[in-house]
Amino acid sequence: MEMTSDFKIIEEPKKTLSMHPQKFALWLFMITVVMVFAALTSAYIVRQAEGNWLVFELPQTFWYSTALIAVSSITMHWAYLAAKKDNLDMVKVAIIITTILGLLFTAAQYHGWKVLAEEGYHFVGNNVSVSFLIVLVGLHVVHLVSGMIVLLVSLVSTFKYKVHSKNLNRLQMCMTYWHFLGGLWIYLFIFLLLNHN
Amino acid sequence: MATADIHITEGGHDHDHDHHGNFWTTYVFSTDHKMIAKQYLLTGIFWALIGGTLSVIFRLQLGFPDADISWLEPLLGKWITEQGKLDPEFYLALVTMHGTIMVFFVLTAGLSGTFSNFLIPLQIGARDMASGFMNMLSYWAFFLSSVVMFISLFIETGPASGGWVIYPPLSALPQAVSGSGLGMTLWLVAMALFIVSQLLGGVNYIATVINMRTHGMSFSKLPLTIWAFFLTAVIGLLSFPVLLSAALLLIFDRSFGTSFYLSDIYIGGEALPNQGGSPVLFQHLFWFLGHPEVYIVLLPALGITSEVVATNSRKPIFGYKAMVGSMLFIAILSFVVWAHHMFVSGMNPFLGSVFMLLTLIIAVPSAVKVFNYLTTLWRGNLRFTPAMLFAIGLVSFFISGGLTGIFLGNSAIDIQLHDTYFVVAHFHLVMGSASFFGMMCGIYHWFPKMFGRMMDNRLGYIHFWLTFAGVYMVFFPMHYIGIAGYPRRYYSFTNFDTLNSFSDLNMFVSIAAIITFSAQVIFIFNFFHSIWRGRKATANPWESNTLEWTTPVVPGHGNWPGEIPKVYRWPYDYSKPGSKEDFIPQHIPFSMTPESNLPHENEMIKLEKEEGVNVVVVDDRKGH
Ligand code: HEM
Ligand SMILES: [Cu+2]
Numbered sequence: 001m002e003m004t005s006d007f008k009i010i011e012e013p014k015k016t017l018s019m020h021p022q023k024f025a026l027w028l029f030m031i032t033v034v035m036v037f038a039a040l041t042s043a044y045i046v047r048q049a050e051g052n053w054l055v056f057e058l059p060q061t062f063w064y065s066t067a068l069i070a071v072s073s074i075t076m077h078w079a080y081l082a083a084k085k086d087n088l089d090m091v092k093v094a095i096i097i098t099t100i101l102g103l104l105f106t107a108a109q110y111h112g113w114k115v116l117a118e119e120g121y122h123f124v125g126n127n128v129s130v131s132f133l134i135v136l137v138g139l140h141v142v143h144l145v146s147g148m149i150v151l152l153v154s155l156v157s158t159f160k161y162k163v164h165s166k167n168l169n170r171l172q173m174c175m176t177y178w179h180f181l182g183g184l185w186i187y188l189f190i191f192l193l194l195n196h197n
Numbered sequence: 198m199a200t201a202d203i204h205i206t207e208g209g210h211d212h213d214h215d216h217h218g219n220f221w222t223t224y225v226f227s228t229d230h231k232m233i234a235k236q237y238l239l240t241g242i243f244w245a246l247i248g249g250t251l252s253v254i255f256r257l258q259l260g261f262p263d264a265d266i267s268w269l270e271p272l273l274g275k276w277i278t279e280q281g282k283l284d285p286e287f288y289l290a291l292v293t294m295h296g297t298i299m300v301f302f303v304l305t306a307g308l309s310g311t312f313s314n315f316l317i318p319l320q321i322g323a324r325d326m327a328s329g330f331m332n333m334l335s336y337w338a339f340f341l342s343s344v345v346m347f348i349s350l351f352i353e354t355g356p357a358s359g360g361w362v363i364y365p366p367l368s369a370l371p372q373a374v375s376g377s378g379l380g381m382t383l384w385l386v387a388m389a390l391f392i393v394s395q396l397l398g399g400v401n402y403i404a405t406v407i408n409m410r411t412h413g414m415s416f417s418k419l420p421l422t423i424w425a426f427f428l429t430a431v432i433g434l435l436s437f438p439v440l441l442s443a444a445l446l447l448i449f450d451r452s453f454g455t456s457f458y459l460s461d462i463y464i465g466g467e468a469l470p471n472q473g474g475s476p477v478l479f480q481h482l483f484w485f486l487g488h489p490e491v492y493i494v495l496l497p498a499l500g501i502t503s504e505v506v507a508t509n510s511r512k513p514i515f516g517y518k519a520m521v522g523s524m525l526f527i528a529i530l531s532f533v534v535w536a537h538h539m540f541v542s543g544m545n546p547f548l549g550s551v552f553m554l555l556t557l558i559i560a561v562p563s564a565v566k567v568f569n570y571l572t573t574l575w576r577g578n579l580r581f582t583p584a585m586l587f588a589i590g591l592v593s594f595f596i597s598g599g600l601t602g603i604f605l606g607n608s609a610i611d612i613q614l615h616d617t618y619f620v621v622a623h624f625h626l627v628m629g630s631a632s633f634f635g636m637m638c639g640i641y642h643w644f645p646k647m648f649g650r651m652m653d654n655r656l657g658y659i660h661f662w663l664t665f666a667g668v669y670m671v672f673f674p675m676h677y678i679g680i681a682g683y684p685r686r687y688y689s690f691t692n693f694d695t696l697n698s699f700s701d702l703n704m705f706v707s708i709a710a711i712i713t714f715s716a717q718v719i720f721i722f723n724f725f726h727s728i729w730r731g732r733k734a735t736a737n738p739w740e741s742n743t744l745e746w747t748t749p750v751v752p753g754h755g756n757w758p759g760e761i762p763k764v765y766r767w768p769y770d771y772s773k774p775g776s777k778e779d780f781i782p783q784h785i786p787f788s789m790t791p792e793s794n795l796p797h798e799n800e801m802i803k804l805e806k807e808e809g810v811n812v813v814v815v816d817d818r819k820g821h
Binding site for chain 2: 029036040047050132135
C-alpha cells in the first residue's frame with residue numbers, strides 16, 4: 001500500500017493506518033507460535049517446581065545446531081541483500097545454502113535425540129523432564145520444516161524472476177520467518193540451559 | 198500462507214453485478230465474507246439443535262430418573278439399557294458433548310464466525326476480508342472439525358465423556374470411561390482442526406480491522422461491535438495456541454505413553470507405568486484458554502447488543518470510551534484469573550487469594566458495562582424490536598449471572614459451591630444464555646442485510662418471551678439445587694439420602710428445558726420462512742448509523758456498488774439536538790448538518806472552507 005494521497009481538505013477524512021496485509025498476518029501467525037511455546041515452557045517450569053525431576057546433560061550437539069542456525073540466519077540475510085541488488089544468482093545460492101543449513105540443523109537435532117537415547121533417556125518411560133525436552137525440540141523442528149518449505153517456495157519464485165529489488169515482499173517475509181525460527185531455537189536453548197541444573 | 202491474495206480494487210466498476218461464479222464458487226467454496234458468514238450461521242444453527250437435543254435427553258434423566266425411556270431406543274440404540282434407562286456412561290457423554298458443542302461450535306464458531314465475518318468488512322467499509330482465501334480455509338477447517346465431532350457421536354464406544362474440560366486422567370485412559378477411547382481421539386482431532394480454524398479466522402479479523410478501514414474510520418469512530426470482535430480475535434489468538442499445546446501433551450500421553458499428566462494410577466489394583474505427571478498442570482493449561490474462552494463467547498454478544506441497544510434507544514451510546522475501555526480491561530484481565538476454576542484443586546491457598554483478588558476485579562469493568570447499557574436505555578425512545586428485546590434479555594442475564602460470579606470468585610465460598618449446580622446456573626446465565634441472546638439479537642437485527650427480507654416480528658416476540666421466561670425457569674432453580682450440594686455431572690441422585698429433597702424441582706427444570714427448547718422451533722420456522730417469504734426489507738430498516746446500512750438492500754460482491762463511503766463521525770449520532778432526523782449516519786459530513794453540529798464540529802468545516810478546494814480525487818488503486 002504505497003499510495004500517498006495528500007488531502008487539502010481538512011474535513012476530508014484521513015486515510016487510516018494500514019500495513020502490508022500478508023506481512024501483518026505473518027506477524028500474527030508468529031504470535032500464535034510464540035504462545036504455543038510460551039505455554040510449553042511455562043508448563044515445564046510449573047512441572048519442574050513440583051519436584052521429582054530428572055536432571056541430565058544436554059547433548060553436546062545442541063551447541064553445533066545452534067551455530068548452524070545462527071549461520072543460516074546470516075545466509076538468509078545475504079539472500080535478501082543480494083535480491084535488493086538484483087543479483088539473482090547470488091540469491092539462489094544463498095537460499096540453497098540456507099536450506100542446507102536448515103537440513104543440517106534438523107539432522108543435528110535428530111542426532112541429539114539419538115545421543116540421549118543411547119544414554120538411556122527416552123521419550124517414554126523415563127522422567128517427564130526428558131519428554132519435555134523432546135517435545136520442545138521436536139515441535140521446533142516441525143516449525144523449521146515449514147520454514148524450509150517457505151524457503152523452497154522463495155527459491156522457485158526466484159527462478160521464475162518473481163523475486164527482485166522491486167518485488168521483495170515475499171523474500172522479506174521468508175526472511176522474517178526464518179529469523180524468527182532461529183530466534184525461537186535460541187530462546188529454547190537458553191531456556192533449557194538455564195533450567196537444567 | 199504466502200499465497201494468500203488480496204483482491205481489492207477500488208472504484209465503481211464491476212462490483213454492482215455479481216461475479217459470474219457457478220454454484221460451487223458462490224455457495225460452497227466462496228471467498229465472500231457474507232457467504233462465509235452465512236455458512237457459519239447455518240452450521241451454528243445445526244449444532245445448536247444437536248446440542249439442545251442432547252441436553253433435553255439428559256434433562257429427561259435428571260428430571261425423571263424413574264421413567265421408562267425405551268421409546269428413545271430408535272434414536273439412541275444400545276445406549277438405552279434393557280430396563281429402559283439411559284446408560285450412565287452415555288449420560289456423561291451427553292453432558293460432555295453438550296458442553297463442547299455449545300461452547301465451541303455454537304457460541305464461538307457460530308457467533309464470532311457469523312458476525313465477525315459479516316459485519317467487520319461492512320461496518321469498517323471494506324470490500325472483503327484481508328484474505329478471502331484464508332477466510333474460506335477457516336470455514337472449511339471448521340466444517341471438517343464439525344464432521345469429525347459429529348461422527349464421534351455415533352461410534353461404538355461413544356463420544357468423549359470426560360466433560361468439556363477433558364481433565365486427565367479421566368480423558369487419558371479408556372479404562373476410566375469408554376468415551377475416552379476413540380471418542381476422545383476424535384474429540385482431540387476435531388478440536389485441533391477447530392483451533393486451526395479459529396486462528397485463521399482470527400488472523401483475518403485482526404488484519405482486516407487494523408488495515409482495511411475506510412477513510413476516516415479511526416479507532417475512535419469504530420462501532421462497538423467491531424471493537425468487540427477485534428478484542429475477541431486478539432484473545433483467541435493468544436489463548437487457543439495454549440489449548441493446542443495442552444491437547445498436544447494429552448495426545449502424547451494417550452497415544453505414545455508419556456506421562457505429562459499421569460502419575461500413580463492404579464486400575465483394578467494394578468499400577469499403570471506412567472509416573473511423574475501432573476494432572477493439575479493440565480488444568481492450568483486448559484483454563485489459561487478456558488477462562489479467556491468464556492469471554493471469547495461473551496464479548497461478541499456484548500458488542501452486538503451495544504449496537505442494537507443504541508440504535509433502538511435512539512440515543513448515543515452512553516460512555517463510548519468507557520465501553521471500549523472496559524472491554525479492553527476485561528480482555529486483559531481474562532488472562533490472569535484462570536485459577537479461579539481450580540480453587541479446590543489443591544493449589545496453594547495464597548495463590549488462591551491472589552487469583553481471588555484478580556477475579557473480583559473483573560466485576561468492575563463488568564459492572565461498568567452494565568451501567569452503560571442501563572444509562573443508554575434510560576429515557577430513550579425505546580423501540581422494542583425483537584432484536585432489542587433480546588439485547589435487554591442479555592443485560593438481564595449478565596446481571597443475574599454476573600452476581601453469582603462474585604460468590605464463586607471467593608475461594609472460601611467456592612469450597613462449598615465448586616462443581617455444584619450453582620456453577621452450572623452461574624455460567625449458563627452469564628455465558629450460555631447471555632451469549633445465546635446476543636446471537637439471537639444479532640440474527641434478528643441483521644437478517645434484513647443478510648437476506649434482504651424481514652423476519653416476522655410477532656413470531657419474534659413469542660420466541661423471545663418463551664425463551665426468556667424459559668431460561669430463568671431452567672437456571673434459577675439450579676442455584677438452590679447447587680447450594681443444597683447437588684454436584685454437577687451426576688447421573689442420578691436417587692441413591693443419596695441427602696440429595697432427594699429437590700426431585701420435584703429437578704422435574705420442574707426438565708419440563709422448563711423442554712418447553713424452552715421447543716420454543717426454538719418458532720425461531721427456526723421464522724428464520725427459514727423469512728429467507729424466502731419474509732417481507733422485503735429496505736436498505737436501512739432500523740434507521741441505523743453504521744456503514745452496512747449504506748449498502749444496497751442485499752450487498753453484492755464488493756459490498757458497495759460505487760465508491761466506499763468515507764466516515765466523518767462516530768456511529769452514535771442518534772437524536773442529536775437540532776437535527777431533523779433522529780439519526781445521522783457515519784458517512785454524512787458535518788458540512789451537511791450545520792443545524793446539529795457542536796462548536797468543535799463546526800471548526801472542521803471552517804477549515805474546509807479556508808482551504809478553498811472542493812474536490813480531492815483519491816486514487817486508491819493498490820499497486821500489486
Ligand atoms: C463477575 C464476573 C465473574 C466472576 C467473578 C466469575 C467467577 C467464576 C468462578 C470463580 C468460577 C468457578 C466456579 C467453580 O468451578 O467452582 C466460574 C465458573 C464459570 N464462569 Fe464465571 N465469573 C464471572 C463472569 C463470567 C462470565 C462473564 C462468563 C462467561 C461469559 C463466565 C463463565 C463461566 C464458566 C463457563 C464457568 C464454568 C466452567 C466450568 O467449570 O465448566 N463467568 N466463574
Ligand atoms: Cu473463569
